[in-house]
Amino acid sequence: MSDATPAGRRTSVLVVGAGYAGLTTALFLAWRGIRVTLVERHPDTSVQPKAFGIVHRSMELLRQIPGLAERIAAANVLDFAAEATITIGRDLRDENQVELLVGGDDVMKELASMTPAAFGALPQSKIESVLRATAEEQGAELLFGHRLESFEQDADQVRARVRDLGSGEEFAVEADYLVAADGWQAPVREQLGIGTHGLGELWRCRTILFNADLDDLLAGRKALLTYLQNEHFSGLYSYLENAIEVFGVSGAHLLGVNYYPERGDRDEDFTDERCVELIRVATATPELEVEITDQSTFVIAHRVADEMRRGRVFLAGDAAHVMPQTGGLGGATALQDGHDLAWRLAAVLHGHAGPALLDGYAAERQEIGESTADRQLARLADRMAPHLQGKYPFPPEVPAQWEHLGYRVASAAVPGAERGRQTLLEDPATATAEPGSRAPHVLVDKDGTRMSVLDLTGRGHVLFVGSPGSGWLAAAKEAARTLDVPLPAYSLGGDLTDDTGSMLRRYRLEPGAAVLVRPDGYVAWRADEESADAAAEFGRALATVLARTAAG
Ligand SMILES: Cc1cc2nc3c(=O)[nH]c(=O)nc-3n(C[C@H](O)[C@H](O)[C@H](O)COP(=O)(O)OP(=O)(O)OC[C@H]3O[C@@H](n4cnc5c(N)ncnc54)[C@H](O)[C@@H]3O)c2cc1C
Secondary structure, three states, X not given: OOEEEOOEEEEEEEEEOOOHHHHHHHHHHHHOOOOEEEEEOOOOOOOOOOOEEEOHHHHHHHOOOOOHHHHHHHOOOOXXXXXXXXXXXXXXXXXXXXXXXXXXXXXXXXXXXXXXXXXXXXXXXXXXXXXXXXXXXXXXXXXXXXXXXXXXXXXXXXXXXXXXXXXXXXXXXXXXXXXXXXXXXXXXXXXXXXOEEEEEEEEEEEEEEEEOOOHHHHOOOOEEEEEEEOOOOEEEEEEOOOHHHHHOOOXXXXXXEEXXXXXXXXXXXXXXXXXXXXXXXXXXXXXXXXXXXXXXXXXXXXXXXXXXXXXXXXXXXXXXXXXXXXXXXXXXXXXXXXXXXXXXXXXXXXOOOOHHHHHHHHHXXXXXXXXXXXXXXXXXXXXXXXXXXXXXXXXXXXXXHHHHHOEOOOOOOOOOOOOOOOOOEOOOOOOOOOOOOEOOOOEEEEOOEEEEHHHHOOOOOEEEEOOOOOHHHHHHHHHHHHXXXXXXXXXXXXXXXXXXXXXXXHOOOOOOOEEEEOOOOEEEEEEOOOOOOHHHHHHHHHHHHOOOOOOX
């Protein structure tokens, strides 16, 4: 909730946009007890399904909030995920459609073995409505039907003007920080004058939601998505049975038609009559009766902001990096930006971390966003846009599992992580809890319950030590007291039983070793052996990890 002031409202963090990035930021801030206000110009979360499926890493983060993973799982809509395909063809009656991807493949199986989280088989629209409800329950103030009109900032705060689109009333909001999760059009980025790089806009896709009786055509269909290429248009088609009921969208079928503004194409050209014609071509059903229920536009672009932060304003999600959908990681990158910002902002606002911790957001998320955008672009060129080959220095291909769970981070608050020495991507199956690596998922027993080590992380930083008598335990207690921060610690052989030896192996947690894990499950610091001066050494490490001076 925000406080009323004579001039308007006062909140700690003002978030603009209720997509993946904004909702995740608001949810995780509220969960940590930070006052957050989100404004979204639309009356509700999206009615367009947008990205389908929520990947393991995103679910790994969302499940930190008790009950949320179960809530998402309960909303799962696909009972054929293991057989689902993505195809490409002329139209939906084309008997020579080519399968681009087949679900339940080795990649999905390997991912499932590397994380306690399950893939969520549901569309973005459904997940966003779950995130909205959960954020509101956690105390976030979500103002739908409200638009950010303008803002200014100084060294101490951000002052914004927000319009209630229902009443037309405009009011002021003061905040410590502004998170611009305002999507691909990025009005806040524009106002800040932050430039972008990349290939830019490639084309636009007009998405048409419609209802029609296509039962004969779709019986037994297992394709989540079919890319269409014929002499009339190129685009995509998606259908799921019961889409209206389970997704909360207005039409069961979605046709996306690519168009090119530089050739004079405009949104207004998609009249209902033209859309019906296009749908008849896509379905190869000339007399089909069609009801158009909604239209929207999304941009196929490769555009990365030059900066993700200007003063007290942060860019998150598509506002910072728009990427082609090929690979399905655009939505995930947005959600993970939101999670990253939330734990950093909360740590700073609670006084646990120094403001310099926020520098790590841009340092870490910029290179991950950039790499993901480049890789999605490379897949676009490979699968359906050969004319892009040679137009951009695509990064070398890596296994999909690396892109999902193998990103490494490097910033000033991760002592020992160096981009020069460490590559941006690694194999998550063999990663061994180095500073900057994602902490591996291993099963341990705690109080008689089997659980993933990752389930002990989330709210704040957590320390794991190799033995109950470790000198790092007392050092951590002392450092946490000095810096006045919570720091739960778990010892192998004491709090945790590692029957299989997998924690010892994957974390290299010998009796004298210690591993400090961040709220996002990344290793912030490690020691391989006991220290003669553990108190001083750990005190310095924790101060660095929290961007605090050694004294404060
Ligand atoms: C039809 C469609 C299909 C897609 N398919 C895929 C896919 O298959 N795979 C994939 O990875 N990605 C896909 N994407 C992209 C993916 O959905 C985005 O990457 C993701 O939504 C980005 O989340 P975000 O929170 O950054 O932005 P968005 O979800 O775009 O949210 C931004 C929000 O900000 C709001 N806003 C903007 N300005 C203001 C303002 N001034 N005041 C208040 N509110 C404002 C907007 O109304 C919007 O709700 C698709 C997108 C669309 C539209």
